[in-house]
Amino acid sequence: MIKVDRVVRTTCPYCGVGCQMDLHIVDNHIVKVAAPFGQPPNYGQLCVKGRFGTDYVSHPSRLRTPLIRKELGAPRQPATLDGFRSASWDEALDLVAQRLAAVKQAFGSDAIASSCSAKATNEDNYLFQKFVRAVLGTNNCDHCARLCHAGSVAGLQRALGSAAMSNSIAEMPHLHTFLVTGSNTAEAHPVISLFMKKAVANGAKLIVADPRGTEMTKFATIWLRHRPGSDVALFQAMANVIVTEKLYDRAFVAARTEGFRAYSLGLAPFTPEWAEKITGVPAYAIRRAARIYAQAPSAAIYWGMGISQSTHGTQNTLSLANLALLCGHLGKPGSGLNPLRGQNNVQGASDMGGLPNVFPAYARVDDPVARARYEAGWGGVQLAAEPGLTITEMVDGACNGAIQAFYIMGENPLMSDPHLAHARHCFANLPFLVQQDIFFNETSAYADVILPAVSFAEKDGTFTNSDRRVQRIRQAIDAPGQARPDWQIIADLARRTESALGRRQSAGWEYDHPSAIWHEMAALESASFGGIDYARLEREGGVHWPCPSADHPGTPYLFTERFPRGKGKFHLLAYEEAPEEPDPVYPFILSTGRVLYHWHGGTMTRRSMLDRIYPEATVEVHPADAEKLALQEGDYAWVRSRRGRIKVKVLVTGRSPQGTVFVPFHFAEAAANELTLEQVDPVAKIPGYKICAVQVERAA
Ligand code: SF4
Numbered sequence: 001m002i003k004v005d006r007v008v009r010t011t012c013p014y015c016g017v018g019c020q021m022d023l024h025i026v027d028n029h030i031v032k033v034a035a036p037f038g039q040p041p042n043y044g045q046l047c048v049k050g051r052f053g054t055d056y057v058s059h060p061s062r063l064r065t066p067l068i069r070k071e072l073g074a075p076r077q078p079a080t081l082d083g084f085r086s087a088s089w090d091e092a093l094d095l096v097a098q099r100l101a102a103v104k105q106a107f108g109s110d111a112i113a114s115s116c117s118a119k120a121t122n123e124d125n126y127l128f129q130k131f132v133r134a135v136l137g138t139n140n141c142d143h144c145a146r147l148c149h150a151g152s153v154a155g156l157q158r159a160l161g162s163a164a165m166s167n168s169i170a171e172m173p174h175l176h177t178f179l180v181t182g183s184n185t186a187e188a189h190p191v192i193s194l195f196m197k198k199a200v201a202n203g204a205k206l207i208v209a210d211p212r213g214t215e216m217t218k219f220a221t222i223w224l225r226h227r228p229g230s231d232v233a234l235f236q237a238m239a240n241v242i243v244t245e246k247l248y249d250r251a252f253v254a255a256r257t258e259g260f261r262a263y264s265l266g267l268a269p270f271t272p273e274w275a276e277k278i279t280g281v282p283a284y285a286i287r288r289a290a291r292i293y294a295q296a297p298s299a300a301i302y303w304g305m306g307i308s309q310s311t312h313g314t315q316n317t318l319s320l321a322n323l324a325l326l327c328g329h330l331g332k333p334g335s336g337l338n339p340l341r342g343q344n345n346v347q348g349a350s351d352m353g354g355l356p357n358v359f360p361a362y363a364r365v366d367d368p369v370a371r372a373r374y375e376a377g378w379g380g381v382q383l384a385a386e387p388g389l390t391i392t393e394m395v396d397g398a399c400n401g402a403i404q405a406f407y408i409m410g411e412n413p414l415m416s417d418p419h420l421a422h423a424r425h426c427f428a429n430l431p432f433l434v435q436q437d438i439f440f441n442e443t444s445a446y447a448d449v450i451l452p453a454v455s456f457a458e459k460d461g462t463f464t465n466s467d468r469r470v471q472r473i474r475q476a477i478d479a480p481g482q483a484r485p486d487w488q489i490i491a492d493l494a495r496r497t498e499s500a501l502g503r504r505q506s507a508g509w510e511y512d513h514p515s516a517i518w519h520e521m522a523a524l525e526s527a528s529f530g531g532i533d534y535a536r537l538e539r540e541g542g543v544h545w546p547c548p549s550a551d552h553p554g555t556p557y558l559f560t561e562r563f564p565r566g567k568g569k570f571h572l573l574a575y576e577e578a579p580e581e582p583d584p585v586y587p588f589i590l591s592t593g594r595v596l597y598h599w600h601g602g603t604m605t606r607r608s609m610l611d612r613i614y615p616e617a618t619v620e621v622h623p624a625d626a627e628k629l630a631l632q633e634g635d636y637a638w639v640r641s642r643r644g645r646i647k648v649k650v651l652v653t654g655r656s657p658q659g660t661v662f663v664p665f666h667f668a669e670a671a672a673n674e675l676t677l678e679q680v681d682p683v684a685k686i687p688g689y690k691i692c693a694v695q696v697e698r699a700a
Contacts, residue, residue: 002026003026004024004025004026004031004032005025005026005027006025006476007022007025008022008023008025008474008475008476009021009036009472009474010022010023010456010457010472010473010474010476011344011456011463011465011471011472011473012046012049012344013054013119013455013456013457013604014050014053014343014344014599014604015188015189015190015342015343015344015599016189016340016341016342016343016344016346016347016465016466017041017169017189017191017192017465018042018344018463018464018465018466018467018469018471018542019035019041019042019046019047019191020035020036020040020041020042020471020541020542021033021034021035021036021046021050022034022035022036023054023457023476023477025476025477028477028478029477030054030055030057030058030457030476030477033046033051033052033054034046035050035051040169040170040469040541040542041168041169041170041191041465041469041542042191045191045194047190047191047596048190048596048597048610049190049596049597049599049605049610052608052609052610053597053599053604053605053608053609053610055608055609056455056604056605056607056608057438057455057456057457057458057477059439059607059608061439061440062439062452062455062480062481062483063437063438063439063440063450063452063453063480063481063483064452064480064481064482064483065086065087065452065482066086066087066088066089066091066092066093066449066450066451066452067081067084067085067086067087067092067447067449067450067452068084068085068087068091068092068095068449068450069083069084069447069448070083070084070085071083072448073431073432073448074428074429074430074431075428075429076428076446077428078424078428078445078446079445079446080445081440084450087449089482089484089492092451093451093489093492093493093496094496094500095449096407096434096449096493096496096497097493097496097497097499097500098500099405099432099448100112100136100405100407100432100434100497100500101497101500101501102500103404103405103431103432104136104137104501105501106404107404109136109137109138109384110138110140110384110388110389110402111402111404111405112132112136112138112140112403112404112405112406113140113389113394113397113398113405113406113407114128114132114136114138114140114141114142114394114406114407114408114409115141115142115143115144115391115406115407115408115411115413116128116129116141116142116143116349116352116354116409116410116411117144117345117349117354117409117410117411117486118143118145118342118343118344118345118346118348118411119343119344119345119410119411119456120345120349120409120410120453121345121348121459121461121462121463121473121486121487121514122345122348122349122351122352122461122462122464122470122518122521123461123462123487123514123517123521124409124410124461124485124486124487124490125143125345125348125349125354126352126353126360126517126520126521127486127487127490127491127494127511127517128141128354128409128486128490129141129352129353129359130378130494130508131490131493131494132407133359133365133374133378133383133384134374134378134379134383134508135381135494135497135498135501136497137383137384138384138388139356139357139365139384139386139387139388140356140388140389140394140403141353141354141355141356141388142355142356142388142390142391142394143349143350143354143355143391143411144342144343144346144411144416144600145346145349145350145354145355146355146390146391146392146684146685146686147309147391147417147686147687147689148308148309148341148342148343148346148686149305149308149341149342149346149686150313150390150681150684150685150686151307151308151309151310151312151314151316151317151681151684152303152307152308152313152317152339153350153684154313154681154683154684155313155314155315155317155318155321155684156317156321156337156339157565158314158318158569158571159317159321159322159569159570159571160321160330160337160559160563160564160565160569161563161564161565161566162558162559162563162564162565163339163350163362164347164468164558165336165337165338165339165340165341165347165466165467166330166335166336166337166338166557166558166559167300167333167334167335167338167467167556167557167558168467168469168556168557169192169195169465169466169467170467170556171300171333171334171556171557172192172195172196172198172199172300173195173198173199174199174202174333174334175196175199175299175300175334176205176296176297176298176299176334177204177205177206177207177292177293177296177299177300178196178199178204178205178206178207178299178300178301178302179206179207179208179209179289179293179299179300179301179302179320179323180196180206180207180208180209180210180216180302180303181208181209181210181231181302181303181306181307181320182209182231182303182304182305182306182307182308182316183210183216183302183303183304183305183306183307183340184210184212184214184215184216184304184306184593184594185215185216185302185304185340186214186215186216186596187214187215187594187595187596188304188305188340188593188594189304189340189466193215193216196216196219196302197219200219205221205292205296206219206220206221207220207221207222207224207289207292207293208220208222208224209224209226209231209234209235209289210223210224210225210226210306211225211226211227211591211656211657211660212591212655212656212657212660212662213654213656214655221292222285222288222289222292224285224286224289225280225281225657226279226280226281227278227279227280227657228578228589228591228660228690228691229310229312229577229578229690229691230275230278230279230280230575231307231312231316231319232315232316232319232573232574232575232576233270233274233275233278233279233575234275234279234281234286234319235316235319235320235323236267236270236275236319236322236573236575237270237271237272237274237275237283237286237290238286238289238290238293238323239267239270239290239319239322239323239326240267240268240270240272241287241290241291242290242294242323242327243264243267243326245290245291245294247290247291247294247295247327248294248326248327248328249326249327249328251328252325252327252328253325253326256325256328256330256331256562256563256567257325257567257568257569257570258566258567258569258570259569259570259571260570262570262572263322263570263571263572266572267572270575271283272284272286272287278575293323293327293329294326296327296329298329298332298333298335299327299329299334299335300329300334300335300336300338301320301323301324301329301336301337301338302339302340303317303320303338303339303340304340305342305593305689305690306593306690307320307339308339308684308686309686309687309689309690310578310681310686310689310690310691311578311579311677311680311681311682311687311688312576312578312681312688313681313684313686313688314681314683314684315573315574315576317339318573319573320337321337321568321571322570322571322573324336324337325568325569325570326570330559330568331557331558331559331560331561332557332560333557335557336558336559338467339466340466341465341466343600344456344463344465345463345464347464347466347468348462348463348464348470350362351464351528351545352521356387356388356389356390357387357388359371359374359524359525360524360525360528360529361525361527361528361529363525365383365384365385365386365387366385366386366387368385371383371385373524374524377520377524378508389403390685391413391417392417392418392678392680392685392687393685394406395413395417395423395426395427396426398426398427398429398430399426399429403430404430404431404432405430405431405432405434406427406430406432406433406434407434407436408433408434408435408436408437408443409436409437409453409486409490410436410438410453410486411443412437412442412443412601412603413443414427414441414442414443414445415441415442415443415600415601415602415603415665415668415671415673416600416601416665416673417673417678417687418673418676418678418687418688418689419643419644419673419674419676419677419678420644420671420674421643421644421674422643422678424446427443427446428446430446432448433446433447433448433449434447434448434449434451435447435450435451436450436451436452436453436486436489437450437451437452437453437603438452438453438454438455438483439603439604439607441603442668451489452480452481452484453483453484453486453489454479454483454484454485454486455479456473457475457476457477458475458476458477458478458483458485459473459479459485459486459514460472460473460474460475460513460514460515461473461485461487461514462514462518462537464545467544467556468544468545468555469542469544470529470532470537470542470543470544471537471541471542472534472537472538472542487511487514487517491509491510491511492509494508494509495509515533515534518532518533518534519533526548526549527546527548528545528547528548529545529546529547530547530548530549531547531549531550531551531552531554532545532547532554533550536550578691579677579679579688580642580677580679580691580692580693581693582659582693583693585695586640586641586642586693586694586695587659587695588625588659588660588661588693588694588695588696589659589660589661589691589692589693589694590639590641590660590661590662590663590672590675590676590691590692590693591656591661591662591690591691592662592664592665592672592673592689592690593664593665594664594665594666595614595618595666596614597610597613597614598610598611598614598664598666598667599666600665600666601665601666602666602667602668605666606666606667606668616648616649616667616669616670617646617649617664617666617667617669617672618648618649618650618651618663618664619637619639619648619649619651619661619662619663619696620651620653620656620661620662620663621637621650621651621653621656621661621696622653622654622656622657622658622659622660622661623652623653623654624658625658625659625661625696626650626652629696629697629698630698631650631652631696631698632650633650633651633652634649634650635649635650635699636648636649636698637696637697637698637699638696638697638698638699639661639663639675639694639695639696640675640694640695640696640697641674641675641676641677641692641693641694641695642693643674643676643677644674644675645674645675646663646670646671646672646674647699648663648670661694661696663675665689673689675692675694676688676692677689677691677692
């Protein structure tokens with residue numbers, strides 16, 4: 001029997017459930033992953049990614065030294081690793097600092113773009129945005145939250161004034177009634193799906209609204225299979241039923257909301273019969289779902305990227321918020337508005353100010369009081385008051401010359417951006433690109449300097465999961481080669497950039513441990529984080545923010561007394577079609593998403609043993625469509641849009657409705673985003689990944 005050197009408690013590096021896991025270490029390798037039974041949020045459960053997918057940290061292709069492109073500058077061709085040479089940390093960081101300083105001095109601060117990371121810790125992200133704002137002088141800081149839940153954030157901010165998941169995962173097994181929409185929960189958030197199934201086994205009623213048949217539809221009391229993109233029509237018709245049949249919570253509406261009168265009068269045309277024509281869902285089913293949701297003593301709504309990744313993502317979210325406000329299903333256990341966050345720390349990266357319009361804890365950069373607090377806290381610097389660019393705007397800026405340098409930590413936009421041919425063209429034209437990551441990926445091919453970072457298992461820090469629970473990660477193994485924790489790289493780079501700018505060296509970059517970074521952040525945002533420190537996380541395992549003081553228990557569910565904006569606001573919504581609908585040349589709707597065995601751009605899972613189970617991209621084709629196209633299971637097909645084409649293996653299945661095909665977005669050699677549209681939601685600026693028009697043809 002192998003003798004384990006040590007067992008280290010940490011947090012899963014994959015999805016936003018934030019499962020607690022014990023890494024069993026032998027000879028600096030993870031040999032086994034187990035889950036502690038008594039520990040929230042997963043109570044002993046792990047999915048296949050957490051249990052078997054962490055071996056990527058020992059993959060031989062890990063970056064070990066800083067790399068500098070042999071031929072610097074744009075325009076450039078994408079390079080393999082052979083196009084780079086190894087460099088010392090001093091050479092690489094001095095080069096980056098001098099180039100960033102030169103761009104700032106020649107073109108101004110806003111010619112620099114940056115992306116922090118939903119995979120990195122809270123401390124890494126706090127320090128990253130501090131460097132970008134306090135040293136580089138711009139608010140051009142964003143991350144992949146823009147690409148997954150920006151629609152949810154914008155909608156919830158407008159309706160309630162707060163965008164986080166309102167209720168906790170721990171409440172799920174005890175739900176009375178719940179609605180799941182736009183979420184393939186069993187594959188994207190598998191441990192949450194177990195708690196949902198437990199709720200159904202305990203007698204809960206489950207409404208699933210989804211064009212695609214998923215594991216959760218098998219457990220549904222009622223499945224509303226609406227047409228892709230018709231979410232607003234469906235949920236506004238449910239609201240029509242609730243108002244018409246007087247099923248709404250009058251006391252809650254009177255005390256806690258505003259705008260009800262105009263909203264309820266405006267709902268009159270949005271009948272279930274009107275919605276049936278748009279959604280394809282029978283009017284009687286819409287009425288039944290509305291009654292189930294409204295008549296429950298408490299009911300929760302959960303959604304994923306099927307709602308938010310839309311050119312109408314803000315509207316979709318508002319249509320769900322309207323339902324919760326109508327029925328008073330907020331501010332109590334088993335209720336709420338709950339966007340299921342994608343990556344391990346996408347909640348935390350947003351909480352830490354990794355967004356162009358806010359500091360940590362969502363303090364607005366254009367609020368003079370917040371700005372003054374950060375100017376004082378960060379050593380008397382002057383901070384920009386104008387919100388910065390979003391990630392898609394920054395990529396466009398690289399094309400038109402507005403952006404002269406881009407610093408990317410732990411993200412891979414050349415897999416995650418829509419319309420990849422356009423994104424590649426932009427990166428080829430960018431004068432200077434710095435990438436900080438654990439692997440060489442599709443974006444690294446365009447970099448000038450690559451900085452090797454460490455994985456979740458090689459550093460200390462905190463992640464914040466989807467239900468706002470701050471939890472520790474702990475170093476379990478040594479990092480490969482010269483790789484360094486992100487926070488150390490950023491602090492070193494900040495000192496060198498200050499020097500390159502001719503500034504007096506500030507004392508703001510001396511940290512001996514991530515706990516000191518957390519302490520600085522929590523002191524600036526004490527109303528949200530003042531009661532959380534590393535000692536408390538050691539004792540309690542995790543704490544839900546807001547937690548303003550050491551004697552505060554944390555906040556598993558929000559909005560008991562009031563909403564951050566005061567009263568919840570109703571929004572009457574217009575139904576609008578998707579920007580690209582099928583036509584005779586491109587007759588299918590393409591939808592994209594995840595499979596159980598892989599994660600996002602595949603950078604990690606495709607270097608784990610999971611890749612042996614699901615090694616290549618697939619396209620789901622309905623049996624009736626497959627027959628017309630003469631396709632059989634296992635054939636290969638070209639999927640083409642107006643922007644590109646990919647060759648993928650055919651799965652014949654009724655999971656997607658006739659006329660819709662589904663492609664997972666994890667596979668670089670058949671990247672779904674070669675096909676997707678770059679059009680964005682006008683408010684949230686999130687691209688509409690879920691709908692574009694494609695043709696499908698048997699490949700030779
Ligand atoms: Fe990790 Fe999410 Fe799976 Fe839990 S459910 S083990 S957090 S990927």
